[in-house]
Amino acid sequence: xxxxxxxxDPRRFRWLGIEARQYKSHPGxxxxxxxxxxxxxxxxxxxxxxxxxxxxxxxxxPAGYSSLEKHRHVHFVVVLRGHGRALVGAxxxxxxxxxxxxxxxxxxxxxxxxxxxxxxxLCPVDRERDRPQPIDDGEWDALRANSVTARYVF
Amino acid sequence: xxxxxxxxDPRRFRWLGIEARQYKSHPGxxxxxxxxxxxxxxxxxxxxxxxxxxxxxxxxxPAGYSSLEKHRHVHFVVVLRGHGRALVGAxxxxxxxxxxxxxxxxxxxxxxxxxxxxxxxLCPVDRERDRPQPIDDGEWDALRANSVTARYVF
Numbered sequence: 001x002x003x004x005x006x007x008x009d010p011r012r013f014r015w016l017g018i019e020a021r022q023y024k025s026h027p028g029x030x031x032x033x034x035x036x037x038x039x040x041x042x043x044x045x046x047x048x049x050x051x052x053x054x055x056x057x058x059x060x061x062p063a064g065y066s067s068l069e070k071h072r073h074v075h076f077v078v079v080l081r082g083h084g085r086a087l088v089g090a091x092x093x094x095x096x097x098x099x100x101x102x103x104x105x106x107x108x109x110x111x112x113x114x115x116x117x118x119x120x121x122l123c124p125v126d127r128e129r130d131r132p133q134p135i136d137d138g139e140w141d142a143l144r145a146n147s148v149t150a151r152y153v154f
Numbered sequence: 155x156x157x158x159x160x161x162x163d164p165r166r167f168r169w170l171g172i173e174a175r176q177y178k179s180h181p182g183x184x185x186x187x188x189x190x191x192x193x194x195x196x197x198x199x200x201x202x203x204x205x206x207x208x209x210x211x212x213x214x215x216p217a218g219y220s221s222l223e224k225h226r227h228v229h230f231v232v233v234l235r236g237h238g239r240a241l242v243g244a245x246x247x248x249x250x251x252x253x254x255x256x257x258x259x260x261x262x263x264x265x266x267x268x269x270x271x272x273x274x275x276l277c278p279v280d281r282e283r284d285r286p287q288p289i290d291d292g293e294w295d296a297l298r299a300n301s302v303t304a305r306y307v308f
Contacts, residue, residue: 003242003261008233008252015254043254044230050259051228052280053207074205076198078276079162080252088157098162098234100169100197105204107157122232124278126206 006043013059013081013120018043023058028067030134032153037064037113043122054127059120060084060113068110068153070139073129075103077121084119085112087152090143095121108135108143110152160197167213167235167274172197177212182221184288186307191218191267197276208281213274214238214267222264222307224293227283229257231275238273239266241306244297249275262289262297264306 006015014020023038041057057080060066068087078100086093087110088103095101103109113119135143143153160169168174177192195211211234214220222241232254240247241264242257249255257263267273289297297307 003240003245003247003258003263004256005247005249006254006256008250008254010252015252043232044256050226051207051230053205053278055230055232055254055278072204076205076209078197078209086157091157093157093159095159096162098164098169100160100162100209102158102160102198104157109157122276124207124209 013118015041015043015057020059023066032068032110032140033134034154035065035067037061038066038111052127053124055122055124057120057122058111059118060111061118062113062116064113064119066111067132068108068135069132070106070108070135071130071132072105073126074105075101075109075123075125077101077103077123079119079121081121082113082117082119083115084121085114085152086110087112087143087149090146090149092148092152095119108139112152167272169195169197169211174213177220186222186264186294187288188308189219189221191215192220206281207278209276209278211274211276212265213272214265215272216267216270218267218273220265221286222262222289223286224260224262224289225284225286226259227280228259229255229263229277229279231255231257231277233273233275235275236267236271236273237269238275239268239306240264241266241297241303244300244303246302246306249273262293266306
């Protein structure tokens with residue numbers, strides 16, 4: 001077997017041969033599961049790769065946001081591009097290039113881009129993992145009642 | 155639990171609170187296993203993180219190089235900084251920022267920095283994995299006999 005190079009094109013900010021897909025295959029219909037303006041590139045897409053992880057690149061357009069969700073698997077991201085914001089539990093965290101953030105298990109979280117430039121990050125994840133789920137009533141109410149987080153709970 | 159932010163310091167090109175360690179704890183004594191001028195930062199160092207992968211950042215100083223080795227687990231890297239070179243099997247591949255490279259299972263490989271600036275890359279890897287091993291006699295002889303790869307086999 002030979003090495004597989006994914007050549008990066010700085011002008012497009014994409015890897016040659018890697019197609020950008022939608023963030024999710026369905027619009028989220030459950031409360032908080034809506035999202036806007038996100039693309040997803042899977043860098044380790046070849047299922048023949050005998051590794052337990054996948055590496056994805058997500059990019060949020062200006063005004064883009066992800067689902068407000070939680071899951072058992074841990075999230076870890078490394079910013080590659082732009083400035084973004086993460087709602088994680090009761091925290092709101094600003095992110096700049098190469099900042100890394102770990103989201104604990106079952107913690108409500110949402111990524112947002114409130115800047116005028118694209119915001120993109122790498123996200124390695126276990127290949128076998130649980131599906132994201134909406135946050136529950138108690139979590140929703142607490143985040144809505146918190147002046148720091150309320151505006152990101154919709 | 156609260157989110158863990160690893161804030162990046164662009165001046166030092168390091169994450170606050172993450173200590174750079176040596177590439178390996180021992181100098182390589184077996185043929186080809188020598189290395190020079192490499193540091194390693196483990197971004198997912200907390201063993202409490204219930205994920206099957208680790209994410210490391212390796213950085214090679216100018217003139218730095220890694221062991222010439224192989225292992226069953228697949229390597230995948232994403233360049234963050236500088237220009238480097240990878241020997242992978244019979245290929246020599248130049249790498250620039252955000253290029254991504256997959257090294258197949260049991261394929262001899264070595265990373266090199268022949269530039270005047272640091273060369274750094276992210277490398278996610280399965281937490282449970284086999285140890286690197288020296289390449290065998292046949293692989294050594296073939297790489298030495300190949301004019302493309304010979305200079306990197308030492």
